[in-house]
Amino acid sequence: MxxxxxxxxxxxxxxxxEEEGDEGTLPSPxxxxxxxxKTITDYKIDEDDGKKYKIVRTFKIETRKASKAVxxxxxxxxxxxxxxxxxxxxxxxxxxxxxxxxxxxxxxxDLNAQDQDEDPMNKLKGQKIVSCRxxxxxxxxxxxxxxxxxxxxxxxxxxxxxxxxxDKDKPAGSEPEPAQPAQSKTGKYVPPSLRDxxxxxxxxxxxxxxxxxxxxxxxxxxxFTP
Amino acid sequence: xxxxxxxxxERSITQIKYNREGDLLFSVAKDPIAxxxxxxxxxxxxxxxxxxxAVWCVDCDWDTKNVLTGSADNSCRLWDCQTGKQLxxxxxxSAVRTCGFDFSxxxxxxxxxxxxxxxxxxxFFDLRDPQQIDDNQPYLTIPCSEHKITSAVxxxxxxxxxxxxxxxxxxxxxxKSGEVLKKVKEHSRQINDIQTSVDLTMFITxxxxxxxxxxxxxSLDHIKTFKTERPVNSAAISPIMDxxxxxxGQEAMEVTTTSxxxxxxxxxxxxxxxxxxxxxxxxxxxxxxxxxxxxxxxxYSSGGEDGYTRIHYFDPQYFxxxxxx
Numbered sequence: 001m002x003x004x005x006x007x008x009x010x011x012x013x014x015x016x017x018e019e020e021g022d023e024g025t026l027p028s029p030x031x032x033x034x035x036x037x038k039t040i041t042d043y044k045i046d047e048d049d050g051k052k053y054k055i056v057r058t059f060k061i062e063t064r065k066a067s068k069a070v071x072x073x074x075x076x077x078x079x080x081x082x083x084x085x086x087x088x089x090x091x092x093x094x095x096x097x098x099x100x101x102x103x104x105x106x107x108x109x110d111l112n113a114q115d116q117d118e119d120p121m122n123k124l125k126g127q128k129i130v131s132c133r134x135x136x137x138x139x140x141x142x143x144x145x146x147x148x149x150x151x152x153x154x155x156x157x158x159x160x161x162x163x164x165x166x167d168k169d170k171p172a173g174s175e176p177e178p179a180q181p182a183q184s185k186t187g188k189y190v191p192p193s194l195r196d197x198x199x200x201x202x203x204x205x206x207x208x209x210x211x212x213x214x215x216x217x218x219x220x221x222x223x224f225t226p
Numbered sequence: 227x228x229x230x231x232x233x234x235x236e237r238s239i240t241q242i243k244y245n246r247e248g249d250l251l252f253s254v255a256k257d258p259i260a261x262x263x264x265x266x267x268x269x270x271x272x273x274x275x276x277x278x279x280a281v282w283c284v285d286c287d288w289d290t291k292n293v294l295t296g297s298a299d300n301s302c303r304l305w306d307c308q309t310g311k312q313l314x315x316x317x318x319x320s321a322v323r324t325c326g327f328d329f330s331x332x333x334x335x336x337x338x339x340x341x342x343x344x345x346x347x348x349x350f351f352d353l354r355d356p357q358q359i360d361d362n363q364p365y366l367t368i369p370c371s372e373h374k375i376t377s378a379v380x381x382x383x384x385x386x387x388x389x390x391x392x393x394x395x396x397x398x399x400x401x402k403s404g405e406v407l408k409k410v411k412e413h414s415r416q417i418n419d420i421q422t423s424v425d426l427t428m429f430i431t432x433x434x435x436x437x438x439x440x441x442x443x444x445s446l447d448h449i450k451t452f453k454t455e456r457p458v459n460s461a462a463i464s465p466i467m468d469x470x471x472x473x474x475g476q477e478a479m480e481v482t483t484t485s486x487x488x489x490x491x492x493x494x495x496x497x498x499x500x501x502x503x504x505x506x507x508x509x510x511x512x513x514x515x516x517x518x519x520x521x522x523x524x525x526y527s528s529g530g531e532d533g534y535t536r537i538h539y540f541d542p543q544y545f546x547x548x549x550x551x
Contacts, residue, residue, distance in 0.1 A: 077273055
């Protein structure tokens, strides 16, 4: 079976070549047949590195018995794009790939288990990344399934707790908001202007009525003296 | 096992087929060249040059004398297997999607796509009558107006053609009269590939509905189903074991990028009777488009979207493997 090895651990042949300086820079390819092992030695210069490579390909010559028709076909002359190919596999078209093994699946569960071990996402699932403020579940607060029921209840509880403990607490310390936003008990943000006790003064930009000129354009004409 | 990698195509493989003895493997792809290889060592024997568009299908007769190819260049061509010479050119009005020699090698069938205003047709030519070839007049043409044929094979004894359609239905078209002998709809989506068993009594269909199904050729009885999570592009029945092999795509999420030397797309082996998956073989860098068993069952090949064809000779463990029931 063909195999490719890069053998550049022995610089001696490259030095030899440089010393002798024969046939340009590369020695000619060699073919030797020992028993049923055929070894082809090729030399090439890699374009990117500029290094010289000696490529040794080993083939095992097998003699197989086959039916007459099959044997006849093995001796057909090559045609089409392979017309000028040498006998034997052409490197451009045929290579031996790396070893693959058939992974045996004894049961579907085993397969899933394998995937699970490799899956880092599953490792994260075990840890506590997100927790909901309302029900402490494995989701974000805004996505809580009990948003409508548990949410407002929790707000009220917090309110009551806040009002009752507010006197006892130090004023500089925790202040659980004595002035609760009146309009929203769902925990949504209410701007200061819309809260209870707001005057809403100075919030909106009113257009000028009665043509009041708050800003005027003053013209200073240049004074011409003859 | 050490697969042999065949790099003869520049575009994705569309179909691969062994000849009857299995010593030759034909491969065609979306580039215009059809290749033929010695399956024993992957050596390329030659190429059939002449098509000008993607080649969708290939078939070889029982004698390995003639090769038939169908292409998107609106032609179906007959070639001499040994020399690569083009023997006949049959022009069509739309792309040729499937083709095949019957059991005797005398009659060829091919189907054309529903394209550019032309319907899908199933054409039959008798090679013993040179007049048909010269005049480009098939002796029988069957129109399929509703859902085009996406895959077709000859049934036993050359009596009918089993065709799979775009909508998942399977029809038996008589090769003599052209009428529909039997029809069945077991798949819900397009049938991508149909392959017969070695003795032509059964066939397996690979469908976009994520399953492959085994049928009886004569009665179209649905015998077995093999389910996966992805569309199945191709399926084949082992000649000597109770196995089927299937090739298809893969969830993009499943493909990890740890190693670039071996591709992650897998061929999946199912036990034919228990309908359970027992093995997977990785290697392709893209979805597998076609799988085929060697007629002696000791090896199989797969052609992928990556343009490579891989020949795998099974390890001895494969033949000893028994599924625990």
